[in-house]
Amino acid sequence: MTYCVAMRLEQGLVFAADSRTNAGVDQIATFRKLHTFQVSGERLVVLLSAGNLATTQSxxxxxxxxxDSDRPNLNGVGSLYDVAAIVGATSREVRQRDAGQTQGSVDxxxxxxxxxQIRGEAPRLFLVYPEGNFIECTADTPYFQIGETKxxxxxxxxxxxxxxxxxxxIKCALLSIDSTLRSNLSVGLPLDILKYPRDSFDDHLHYDVDEHHEGFRALGEAWSQALRGAFQAMPDMQW
Amino acid sequence: MTYCVAMRLEQGLVFAADSRTNAGVDQIATFRKLHTFQVSGERLVVLLSAGNLATTQSxxxxxxxxxDSDRPNLNGVGSLYDVAAIVGATSREVRQRDAGQTQGSVDxxxxxxxxxQIRGEAPRLFLVYPEGNFIECTADTPYFQIGETKxxxxxxxxxxxxxxxxxxxIKCALLSIDSTLRSNLSVGLPLDILKYPRDSFDDHLHYDVDEHHEGFRALGEAWSQALRGAFQAMPDMQW
Incomplete structure (x- = not known):
């Protein structure tokens, strides 16, 4: 499994992803799930992926x-809407190619x-379903999750x-991942964190969080303590 | 869906269940999922159920x-282990009866x-799987959940x-349900809460929590505020 979350906020975008993949509990490996496509000063496209690793890698x-081809591509199209459409179409193409040859219940x-963000547009965020269709994030629900989301x-x-x-x-994304890590073995470190301030057209605020990262460990411990403290301060139920 | 949680603690047992059932989002109804079998002063058996409503009701x-029959039954057997075995066998019996007649993908x-607790034993807690087999709660992981658990x-x-x-x-079970209610529509009020102090052999500490229950509402709001306060107090990440 996997856990990825992204937010579209007033000031820009936040992306966070774990890096664990598993096929059963004895086939666990680390693969990055955050991919960037950048034309400096002009566009930044960030992809987070969950699901079949062969499909996402392809x-x-x-x-x-x-x-660099003539067909519509991520550096050529003029809108992030078209980017989402290309990702959806490519996902469908790979799935049909691979699933078409197989019998059985593999997903x-x-x-x-x-x-x-592509210059000329505001930052945008899309969720592309396994079927290749997609929805866009709006201010009412400013985040998307994929993978082990609950x-x-x-x-x-x-x-x-x-x-x-x-x-x-970012803090909330890290706490959300921390909660998931503690309750579910199929999500694991290291994490990819990317902070994208609106109109920066750049991916340099990209952070790696591994098991030696003091800040993340301190945040997780502070949060555990705060939760336990808050719990102790809750009133007993009067029946 | 459903959410039920039970704990086996040093002082006794805690049971909590919501009451929503749904088949799609437009067929929502209220059915209690906490059932008690009591012989006062001698034994108390509590059942929480999740899954196919026809099966659990049957x-x-x-x-x-x-x-009152001659066959092994919940008032007759001498151990909660045997109670779990009877529940598992009855569940298997109903499932085979109903699923045997049907084609299709209904679960x-x-x-x-x-x-x-049955007099002569300590309080015990079991989780019975859809297959009818079961596991018992131990001190290392003192709780079981069924339904929408994550x-x-x-x-x-x-x-x-x-x-x-x-x-x-009980407080933690209520907060756990409150978190689930806020994030998932298939879990809903009213709640059944049962507190069982060890060696009481009695179910009188059984509480009903509906949408007018001031204590539960106050607890949920206090928890939301405490979480937001704790979040604001978390240190910013230093990269």
Missing amino acids: VVSLLRMRL FGSSFIVGG YGKPIIDRVVEYRTSLDDG | VVSLLRMRL FGSSFIVGG YGKPIIDRVVEYRTSLDDG
């Missing part, structure tokens, strides 16, 4: 191989979160709004 | 109809949490240990 490889599907949803639902700052968004 | 009906399976798991994982008091266990 999709990313094809998207890169086609960057070849993959989900993607596609976000970023453990980490309550904290986001309680804290994140469109006006939340980018730093608070 | 299982409970058959268990009740057979209480006839149900899960049960079976807990309580949203409410992180708070339990952080707070509950075997030595947690019954009142704190």
